[in-house]
Amino acid sequence: MVRVSKPADDVPPGVVPLGNGRYLVEHGSRTQIAYAVASTRETWVFLDGRAYLVGSSATIRQRTSATDEADALAAPMPATVVRIEVSAGQTVAKDTLLVMLEAMKMELPIKAPRDGRVTAIHCRVGEIVQPGVPLLEIS
Amino acid sequence: MFSKILIANRGEIAVRVIRACREMGIESVAVYSDADAHALHTTLADHRVRIGPAAAAESYLSVEKIISAARATGAQAVHPGYGFLSENPDLPSACTEAGLTFIGPSADAINGMGSKIAARRLAQAAGVPVVPGETPADQTDAAIADAVRGIGFPVLLKPSEGGGGIGMKTVRDEASLASAIAQARREATAAFGDGTLYVERLVEKPRHVEFQVLGDHYGHIVHLFERECSIQRRHQKVIEETPSTALTPALRQRMGDAAVAVARAAGYRNAGTVEFLLDGSGDAARYYFLEMNTRLQVEHPVTEQVTGVDLVRAQIAVASGEPLPWRQDALSQRGHAIEARVYAEDPARNDLPQAGPLLLYREPSMPGIRVDAGFIEGSEVSVHYDPLLAKLIAWGETRDAARRRALAALRSYPILGIRTNIALLIELLEHSRFVAGSIDTGFLDEEGDAIRARLSGETPVVVEAIAAAARVSGRAGPFGPADDTDPWTSLRGARV
Numbered sequence: 353m354v355r356v357s358k359p360a361d362d363v364p365p366g367v368v369p370l371g372n373g374r375y376l377v378e379h380g381s382r383t384q385i386a387y388a389v390a391s392t393r394e395t396w397v398f399l400d401g402r403a404y405l406v407g408s409s410a411t412i413r414q415r416t417s418a419t420d421e422a423d424a425l426a427a428p429m430p431a432t433v434v435r436i437e438v439s440a441g442q443t444v445a446k447d448t449l450l451v452m453l454e455a456m457k458m459e460l461p462i463k464a465p466r467d468g469r470v471t472a473i474h475c476r477v478g479e480i481v482q483p484g485v486p487l488l489e490i491s
Numbered sequence: 492m493f494s495k496i497l498i499a500n501r502g503e504i505a506v507r508v509i510r511a512c513r514e515m516g517i518e519s520v521a522v523y524s525d526a527d528a529h530a531l532h533t534t535l536a537d538h539r540v541r542i543g544p545a546a547a548a549e550s551y552l553s554v555e556k557i558i559s560a561a562r563a564t565g566a567q568a569v570h571p572g573y574g575f576l577s578e579n580p581d582l583p584s585a586c587t588e589a590g591l592t593f594i595g596p597s598a599d600a601i602n603g604m605g606s607k608i609a610a611r612r613l614a615q616a617a618g619v620p621v622v623p624g625e626t627p628a629d630q631t632d633a634a635i636a637d638a639v640r641g642i643g644f645p646v647l648l649k650p651s652e653g654g655g656g657i658g659m660k661t662v663r664d665e666a667s668l669a670s671a672i673a674q675a676r677r678e679a680t681a682a683f684g685d686g687t688l689y690v691e692r693l694v695e696k697p698r699h700v701e702f703q704v705l706g707d708h709y710g711h712i713v714h715l716f717e718r719e720c721s722i723q724r725r726h727q728k729v730i731e732e733t734p735s736t737a738l739t740p741a742l743r744q745r746m747g748d749a750a751v752a753v754a755r756a757a758g759y760r761n762a763g764t765v766e767f768l769l770d771g772s773g774d775a776a777r778y779y780f781l782e783m784n785t786r787l788q789v790e791h792p793v794t795e796q797v798t799g800v801d802l803v804r805a806q807i808a809v810a811s812g813e814p815l816p817w818r819q820d821a822l823s824q825r826g827h828a829i830e831a832r833v834y835a836e837d838p839a840r841n842d843l844p845q846a847g848p849l850l851l852y853r854e855p856s857m858p859g860i861r862v863d864a865g866f867i868e869g870s871e872v873s874v875h876y877d878p879l880l881a882k883l884i885a886w887g888e889t890r891d892a893a894r895r896r897a898l899a900a901l902r903s904y905p906i907l908g909i910r911t912n913i914a915l916l917i918e919l920l921e922h923s924r925f926v927a928g929s930i931d932t933g934f935l936d937e938e939g940d941a942i943r944a945r946l947s948g949e950t951p952v953v954v955e956a957i958a959a960a961a962r963v964s965g966r967a968g969p970f971g972p973a974d975d976t977d978p979w980t981s982l983r984g985a986r987v
Contacts, residue, residue, distance in 0.1 A: 367960035387905035388961035389850040395958040398905035406958035
């Protein structure tokens, strides 16, 4: 599955983790409190009286793509591709930043899940990508 | 007063009784099945006794195991809660044999109300109306027609031997009477081999209104007003409130007197509930005795919120031999209370019960809100028992104030890990018919599909964003340590 690790400096501006499962959602000056719990398989979100179960990119990809799961990397949510940091054929180490996505004023780094070689890139900068659609492949 | 009470139940009601014991300086004994070894009620009580495997029949429904647990721990009394053994006369009988006090009515009173036919006769003898109906001894068409006119239109013609709604005919006027009798008789004969007909008044769009009663060992019986429980599905209540929007002071007094009369006729003591079917509203409404529940009700907190009476405490006091501390005229209703039952079920999938861990569970805390829950964050909701997670009770000076408080609280009541009906409860409390108080027992059948349709739909993009943030920052979940690169975590303990 896609591991989106988080360095200390990329706390997203639109959604701020407050700790202990609480999140501050900012829309300009308007704020809301949300709650969320992520497991390896899925993420539960509570916002304004509604609970949502959001599948992880891995489970969504199982439903929507025939590509070999271990090698395909996909967006966790509808997002815009802002940067592609690698090119086809490039060897990458685990946790190398591959693609930077953006959604809801929030950056979503897609990193290499392990050491490998980029075999194909399926997205381009500026493209709006959907969850489950592979962005690139690593052998 | 007792010094130790065993609670023969689980979930929120066991927790409710344990808390009452603690306030009163009484030690509590929890019983638990293997599925509940770490349940809230098990861990909250002063003592706990394992009574068997997860299956209720081999644990919470075993009179023998309850009695031996009480003996082993030296408990003097047994509180049955609701459900399980609470309306089984074998438990009070076994308690008496074992020298224990059963916190509830006598076995005789439970037996008397256990049969619907016997309860109906008892209410009639006490002068309390029941839904008019009879099986005419003379089964000729002319005699059936006379019986129908005596009861008054609209009526239901039912096969006397029938059940499940088969062969029932509604008759609204004289013009269709003859053909309806002939048709009902044909269908009854075809379905049950017996054309005998039962004639019953049809109560259209009835409300379910019940009265709380409480009696002591000295013949004092009071009622603590009504609860409106018309919002139900498949006979399971979802939202209850008091006062009922359908009652006037005069009607309330008549129904309250009727409830006390039924309880008196049954030789009732301790807490009980007299259920009525209400036809119409206001002074002209007609009410009919349905049945008596010989136990504490799930929805008892709404009564507690408007009367200021702690019903569980009163149950314990009365069972220990204390007289009722108040007369009828000392009791009054203040404000309005609404209870919303939070179930572990999926409204989008035919209310399918849900089991699993409560990964995140935070109760709202705000003025006028009470939550009676059987679970806390980290609890496991088991497949073995009732899916009731909690009851959220809102009190307000007016009905609308209570309703708005309930809505605000439900919107701040995150439960994650399993699906619940909270979004459905919000839709119900916002529904124009609920707001107007124009509800009857058919409400959820009529409006349910439209309400459920509003619950499905696309996941908003903002929710995807929150989920993505949670995957980034909260992989450890609310229990484990947060990612140590999280700046919010690393700020903790820092001196500013």
